[in-house]
Amino acid sequence: MTSEPAAATRPRNRKQLIVEAAGRAFSERGYHAASMEEIAAAVGITAAALYRHFPNKYALFTECANVMADRLVAALDAVPADAPADDVLRPLARVTVAHRESGGLYRWEARYLDRADRRVLSAKFAHVVARVTEVVQPSPDADLRAVAALGAIGSITMHRTSIAHHRAENLLTESALRLVTATTTASVPAVSLPTQPVPRTRRAQILAAAVPLFERDGFATVTNARIAEAVGLVPSALYRHFPNKAEILAAACLQAAGLLSQAVEQNLHGTTGAEALPVLAATYVAYSFEHTALTNVAAAELGGLPAALQRPLNLAQREHIAVWEHQLRLARPELDAHQARVLVHAGFGAVVETGRRLRWEDTPGHRAAVTAFLLSALGL
DSSP states (O other), X not given: OOOOHHHHHOOTTHHHHHHHHHHHXXXXXXXXXXXXXXXXXXXXXXHHHHHHHOSSHHHHHXXXXXXXXXXXXXXXXXXXXXXXXXXXXXHHHHHHHHTHHHHXXXXXXXXXXXXXXXXXXXXXXXXXXXXXXXXXXXXXXXXXXXXHXXXXXXXXXXXXXXXXXXXXXXXXXXXXXXXXXXOXXXXXXXXXXXXXXXXXXXXXXXXXXXXXXXXXXXXXXXXXXXXXXXXXXXXXXXXTTOSSHHXXXXXXXXXXXXXXXXXXXXXXXXXXXXXXXXXXXXXXXXXXXHTHHHHHHHHHHGGGSOHHHHHHHHHHHHHHHHHHHHHHHHHOTTOOHHXXXXXXHHHHHHHHHXXXXXXXXXXXXXXXXHHHHHHHHHTO
């Protein structure tokens, strides 16, 4: 009788392979959309074999989130206490770039971890923020600058711009370094956003009601019945306007992308040369503060939408990024297209993380500070 070949060839690091595959699946598709079956298939095992390592998807997700956080903590703990800022930030960039495909799962962490697990993970991230804060140029907003720097580094997990690891690591380290050492603030140009129309049609009312629910409770847990109730409809009436919940989210995000595009065109009109990027930055920051719910939902949930619904949204984002890329390369001609896109996303990452830290409290001072972070991330 021959021995079972699977036992002889079973890799010793199977659990690690499972965590890596799961991190990629959760990052790309979201917690609810990713299945244990697809994760098992990515590793080349059966679902039954996967369950021998993790009893359920939640346990696997929790492990993935903690593994990435532990990598960041370990990278920092290996750095001497008196190391300069570059030596603190570079290991963080190196780890994040190396695990770029799985880092995006933090879009889902806060919403889908239970309270006890969230506290454990929050403590690890607080340790990372505190360590980065130590190397920030002394200032009243040192903690906020540290968060901005980490947002810039983490941005690489949120897009797919093709770039070599060492180039990405250098760009992100330099961007984060500017954020922790800059001492100036931006003079924010006056910008305006298009007035969002009052939702008078039933379709518009559904969109307006759904987004706050998605933000508060998570797209996967909000039912059609709850959306219908918020608008004063019976659930069956919802289908006259949208075939499913995913279509509601996609339509809301597409509407918002149109508002942002209109704002950019309106505010850039008549600007020349060096004026353009500060105007773009002020417009993006104003949009982020005024459309907080939709900004948060889009960051957290779009990856879980079907590919057909993502396409027009991805196209709108690429068109928006192209405007930034063009203006940034005019200001910094030494950058190629890939480098410019990475830096634009780094700026956006700084905006998102500092905005969250400020709880999106909309004041002129907060807008000015966040605009300054965005421009610093770009190298301006």
